[in-house]
Amino acid sequence: MFVSVIACVLLPRFQLMIAAGDRLELLREPVALAPAAASGSGTGAAQQVGEVSLAAEAFGIHPGMRLGEALARCPRLVLVPPDPAGVADFWERLLVRLESIGAAVEPERPGLVCFDVSGLLRLHGGIDGVIAVARRALRTPARFGVAPSRFAAVAAATRARVRRPEIVAGASGVRSERVDARAQARAYLAPLPVALLRARPMLADLPEPLERLGVKTLGELAAFSPMALADRFGKLGLVAHDLASGGDSALRPRPASEYLRESLELPEAVSGLQLERGLGLLIDRLIARRERRGRTIRAVVISAVLVEHGGTWREQVVFRDALADPVRMRLALAPHLALMPAPAEALRLAVERFGGPASDQRSLLQDPAAARAARLREAIRQARVAAGPDAALRVLEVDPDSRFPERRAVLAPFEG
Amino acid sequence: MSVVTGPRRLSIPRRVAVDAADDGSPKVVDSRIVDAVRESWLVEDRWWTDRPLRRRYWEVVTTCGRDEVVFQDLESGRWWRQR
Numbered sequence: 392m393f394v395s396v397i398a399c400v401l402l403p404r405f406q407l408m409i410a411a412g413d414r415l416e417l418l419r420e421p422v423a424l425a426p427a428a429a430s431g432s433g434t435g436a437a438q439q440v441g442e443v444s445l446a447a448e449a450f451g452i453h454p455g456m457r458l459g460e461a462l463a464r465c466p467r468l469v470l471v472p473p474d475p476a477g478v479a480d481f482w483e484r485l486l487v488r489l490e491s492i493g494a495a496v497e498p499e500r501p502g503l504v505c506f507d508v509s510g511l512l513r514l515h516g517g518i519d520g521v522i523a524v525a526r527r528a529l530r531t532p533a534r535f536g537v538a539p540s541r542f543a544a545v546a547a548a549t550r551a552r553v554r555r556p557e558i559v560a561g562a563s564g565v566r567s568e569r570v571d572a573r574a575q576a577r578a579y580l581a582p583l584p585v586a587l588l589r590a591r592p593m594l595a596d597l598p599e600p601l602e603r604l605g606v607k608t609l610g611e612l613a614a615f616s617p618m619a620l621a622d623r624f625g626k627l628g629l630v631a632h633d634l635a636s637g638g639d640s641a642l643r644p645r646p647a648s649e650y651l652r653e654s655l656e657l658p659e660a661v662s663g664l665q666l667e668r669g670l671g672l673l674i675d676r677l678i679a680r681r682e683r684r685g686r687t688i689r690a691v692v693i694s695a696v697l698v699e700h701g702g703t704w705r706e707q708v709v710f711r712d713a714l715a716d717p718v719r720m721r722l723a724l725a726p727h728l729a730l731m732p733a734p735a736e737a738l739r740l741a742v743e744r745f746g747g748p749a750s751d752q753r754s755l756l757q758d759p760a761a762a763r764a765a766r767l768r769e770a771i772r773q774a775r776v777a778a779g780p781d782a783a784l785r786v787l788e789v790d791p792d793s794r795f796p797e798r799r800a801v802l803a804p805f806e807g
Numbered sequence: 808m809s810v811v812t813g814p815r816r817l818s819i820p821r822r823v824a825v826d827a828a829d830d831g832s833p834k835v836v837d838s839r840i841v842d843a844v845r846e847s848w849l850v851e852d853r854w855w856t857d858r859p860l861r862r863r864y865w866e867v868v869t870t871c872g873r874d875e876v877v878f879q880d881l882e883s884g885r886w887w888r889q890r
Binding site: 781784786794795796797798799800801802 | 818819860862889
């Protein structure tokens with residue numbers, strides 16, 4: 392009988408590499424991801440650097456450090472604007488590739504994902520087989536760690552090399568060997584630094600006070616009594632003690648999702664009303680997509696490529712009610728465009744989660760105009776089934792005041 | 808994974824054969840002789856980028872009664888029809 396064996400796939404500095412794009416020579420210098428652009432309520436938030444290069448780590452800079460302290464440690468630190476939309480796109484592609492081999496993935500953050508190997512062992516011929524298949528599916532260099540617990544797997548992945556996965560003893564998946572799997576995970580973690588706790592976002596601030604108290608390794612942390620840690624650090628101390636002792640919570644894989652996206656290249660940088668018109672066009676096209684299959688939309692992601700290499704902007708919007716009405720969607724989404732820090736060169740709208748099927752509730756007294764609109768919608772639906780999504784279109788003004796006629800209007804799906 | 812399609816724009820310029828006079832005004836548009844020039848205007852945009860747009864527009868009436876709007880791309884020298 393097989394039990395949980397967790398594999399961790401780590402792509403170090405994933406967000407930094409995506410943000411650097413084709414300027415990879417930058418990564419040899421002390422470089423850090425700049426704090427995300429303040430938007431709305433985040434204006435008063437602490438300015439913290441994101442992922443840092445190896446050269447920046449040599450100065451003692453780490454992700455999450457305050458910007459002022461990072462610049463004090465390394466005055467020539469280069470800040471790269473983050474690319475959240477690019478990161479989300481590429482990360483989603485990698486997750487789908489892992490899911491294609493049968494892995495039920497739980498993404499922790501971009502560049503770090505775990506999945507349970509035990510169900511795949513027979514399918515791919517053991518742990519080595521699973522790693523080989525995952526490596527081929529990813530088509531990008533990654534580090535693999537395998538261990539009985541998620542945290543130990545993450546720790547193993549940080550010690551692995553691209554061509555040499557790190558497999559912790561006790562991660563065979565056989566129940567008879569599972570008896571002391573926790574003890575073996577604890578033994579494996581014991582000499583490792585407490586800084587590894589930063590892999591868990593809720594514990595990101597814990598390593599610093601621990602190090603100040605002289606607790607350097609996870610073994611020293613595990614040697615404390617849980618009560619002493621709870622007394623000093625509260626619930627975080629208990630969680631950290633459990634992780635250092637080889638335990639962890641169960642994996643919660645994400646539900647397999649569909650990827651539906653529409654994008655609009657804007658001929659010139661736009662903002663304000665023109666951007667709202669572009670958003671309206673994207674909403675119409677998204678709702679007209681055949682893959683929606685009459686379902687409502689629960690959550691979407693708006694993203695944009697900003698002008699003058701200003702990086703990207705990304706905002707997730709969860710609707711209060713699952714919607715399939717373009718007018719209500721426009722009302723809900725348009726205010727978010729005001730949070731964009733700069734004009735956009737491209738605008739994208741992606742479905743993150745679908746709701747239930749859309750249904751029309753009939754009124755007691757039938758309104759002739761509504762009945763006519765319903766007949767029109769049905770006719771459009773039938774025309775689309777027969778002739779494709781372009782069977783019914785309408786002219787949508789994108790930039791009616793443009794001096795260039797070809798920029799004024801586009802053809803968008805007709806919504807009755 | 809879905810296929811992302813681009814928008815279908817309207818009023819896309821199309822190439823047109825134009826014989827122009829020395830002052831740049833069209834004399835013949837698509838083998839039709841120009842009877843009158845109704846209006847002419849200059850449009851410049853994106854001059855701050857690597858791909859500036861400079862167009863000299865002409866609204867003309869041909870002898871067969873057609874009203875045409877053509878422009879010359881001042882960067883490439885080519886003529887286009889736009890309606």
